[in-house]
Amino acid sequence: MPDGPVLEASELTKIFRLPRTAANPLRQQTLRAVDGVSMQLFAGATAALVGQSGSGKSTLVRLLSQLEHPTSGTIRINGEEVSASWGRSYRRYTEQVQIVLQDPYASLNPGFRVGRSVRRPLEIHKVHKTRAEREAAVRQLLEQVKLTPPEFYASKFPHELSGGQRQRVAIARSLAVNPKVLLADEPVSMLDVSVKVEILRVLNECRENLGLALLYVTHDIASARWCADTISVMYAGQIVESGPAEEVTQRARHPYTQLLIRSTPDPASGQPANGAKPEDGVTQGSAPETVGCRFRANCPSAMAKCAADEPPVVPLSAGQWVRCWLYAPENGPPAG
Ligand code: ADP
Ligand code: MG
Numbered sequence: 001m002p003d004g005p006v007l008e009a010s011e012l013t014k015i016f017r018l019p020r021t022a023a024n025p026l027r028q029q030t031l032r033a034v035d036g037v038s039m040q041l042f043a044g045a046t047a048a049l050v051g052q053s054g055s056g057k058s059t060l061v062r063l064l065s066q067l068e069h070p071t072s073g074t075i076r077i078n079g080e081e082v083s084a085s086w087g088r089s090y091r092r093y094t095e096q097v098q099i100v101l102q103d104p105y106a107s108l109n110p111g112f113r114v115g116r117s118v119r120r121p122l123e124i125h126k127v128h129k130t131r132a133e134r135e136a137a138v139r140q141l142l143e144q145v146k147l148t149p150p151e152f153y154a155s156k157f158p159h160e161l162s163g164g165q166r167q168r169v170a171i172a173r174s175l176a177v178n179p180k181v182l183l184a185d186e187p188v189s190m191l192d193v194s195v196k197v198e199i200l201r202v203l204n205e206c207r208e209n210l211g212l213a214l215l216y217v218t219h220d221i222a223s224a225r226w227c228a229d230t231i232s233v234m235y236a237g238q239i240v241e242s243g244p245a246e247e248v249t250q251r252a253r254h255p256y257t258q259l260l261i262r263s264t265p266d267p268a269s270g271q272p273a274n275g276a277k278p279e280d281g282v283t284q285g286s287a288p289e290t291v292g293c294r295f296r297a298n299c300p301s302a303m304a305k306c307a308a309d310e311p312p313v314v315p316l317s318a319g320q321w322v323r324c325w326l327y328a329p330e331n332g333p334p335a336g
Contacts, residue, residue, distance in 0.1 A: 004079055005040035006213040007064065007097065007181045012037045012073035014059050032290075033059040035237035036073070041181055041213035046204070048224035048245065049217045050260065051234035057217045060234070061185045064215070065099050066090065077181075095125055098174040100203075102186040104166035108158045114169050115154030118142065121176040141172040144209070145202050164195035168202060175206060182207070185217045200227050221257075222264045225249040230319075233257045236294040243320025253322040255299045293325065301326055 014034040020027070033056045041047055051057055062068040064075065066085060075082045077096060084090050101107050108117055118138045121127075128134045142150035145168040158166055167187060174182060184203060188196040200216075204227055207214045218224055224231050225245050232242040233254060241254040252258045293299070296306040306325050314327040325331070 005076075006043050006078060007041040008076040008079075009037060009039045009060075009064060010074045010076070012039075012060065012063050012070045012075070014056075014063055014068065015071045032237050034063060034070075037234075037237075037239055039064075039232065039239070041215055043180065043213050044207065044211045045230070046207060046214040046216055046228040048228035048231045049215060049234060050219065050221045050224050050231055052219055052260075055234045056237040057234055058185055061099065061183050061215070061217060064181075065097055065183055066093055067099075091125075095177045096179050097181040097183065098177070098179040100167070100170055100174050100182065100184040100187050102189050104163070104170040105158060107170055108166060108173075110158050112157075113154065114142070114147075114156050114158070114161070117158075117169060118154075118173045118176055121173060125177045127177060137176070141176055142169075144175065144206060145169070145172045147172070162195070163191050164199055167191065167199050171199075171202060171206065175210065178210075179212065181213045181215070183215045183217070186219070187216070188223070189218070189220075196223070203227075220264070221249065221260045233260065238294065238323065240295065240324070241320070241322045243316070244318055247316075247318050247320045251320070253316065253320070253327060254295075254324050255301055255326075256295050259298075 012034055013032065013036055016031045016033055018029040018031055020029070035056075037060055039047070039049075039060075049057055049060065059068065063070050066075075066082065069085065077093060082089075082093055112120075115138055118141050119134055122134050122137055128137060138154060139150040142148070142153055147153040147165065147168050153161075153165070153169075158169070161169070171187075182203075187203065188199050191199060200223065203214060203216070206212060216224065216228055221231070221233075228245045230243065231245045231248040232239045233248065233256065234240070235256045241248060241252065241257045248257065249261060252261055292308055293302070293306040293311045296302040299306065303325060309325075311323050311325045312328050313321055313323050314329075315321045316327070
């Protein structure tokens with residue numbers, strides 16, 4: 001299947017049981033952290049997953065990496081459904097699908113020198129036969145993420161490096177076992193602005209050189225536009241809009257996507273464009289609506305039927321789609 005997706009998620013759902021509260025000890029509360037999400041990742045392409053904190057991005061990444069089991073839905077890799085969560089096929093899966101997390105400090109062993117951190121997956125997965133081959137591979141991996149000269153960085157401990165350098169080490173380590181898919185969960189959120197761009201460049205180069213399918217998870221839609229081919233916008237566990245990055249950012253249709261774009265800070269002033277504040281219309285952490293549209297309480301265009309029925313998925317042109325009643329055929333042709 002050369003042209004098919006490398007990784008394909010169909011209708012993934014994850015329901016968490018929440019602890020019983022003192023106020024309500026008998027009722028089991030649940031949370032649909034990921035609700036019917038479908039997604040395709042292609043070799044050599046970057047897909048961005050954009051949404052505010054708590055929208056379910058990390059849970060989706062954990063499902064895609066098999067760190068967590070979905071309540072329902074399927075994952076396919078190279079067209080084959082993933083079933084085992086142990087044994088050889090599971091190990092093969094974890095080789096092919098690697099993660100880079102937000103905080104490299106937390107994901108690197110502070111007692112290991114960089115060389116050892118990068119070498120370990122090569123040893124565990126028995127990628128090479130000899131020690132010399134492994135050492136050469138470590139050098140090449142460090143060069144790939146621009147930590148040069150590699151011998152210099154291989155001898156450092158994580159605390160001797162900057163945040164950006166640590167994230168490069170984490171990326172090098174994730175590439176050690178020659179993965180096909182890289183899931184980067186807010187990889188630059190903790191870094192300074194100038195370093196963010198460098199790390200995104202490194203990820204982009206690795207994707208290009210190695211033909212990786214890259215999932216770039218972020219709350220910053222501006223950075224997604226800059227580095228991704230496609231953007232999916234997540235709100236309260238659901239993808240509400242998806243399509244080519246240029247379409248989604250230039251012709252955003254979903255009121256939530258429009259809000260994200262309006263509240264993106266202007267790089268020059270640091271102030272949101274049009275004076276909108278990031279939290280405008282978004283009640284962080286509030287329980288989303290469970291009947292009808294989940295965004296309706298915060299939506300400036302909400303209509304009666306948004307409260308009554310789940311919004312339909314409406315296909316637009318150029319591969320873009322939106323989950324919103326405003327664009328339903330009975331409301332007339334999509335605007336724009
Ligand atoms: P994001 O990465 O977009 O910030 P998360 O996937 O981390 O969002 O979280 C989505 C929602 O699921 C949040 O409300 C979070 O509190 C909840 N959640 C995440 N993990 C668990 C868990 N293990 N048990 C219960 N709730 C969880
Ligand atoms: Mg997260």
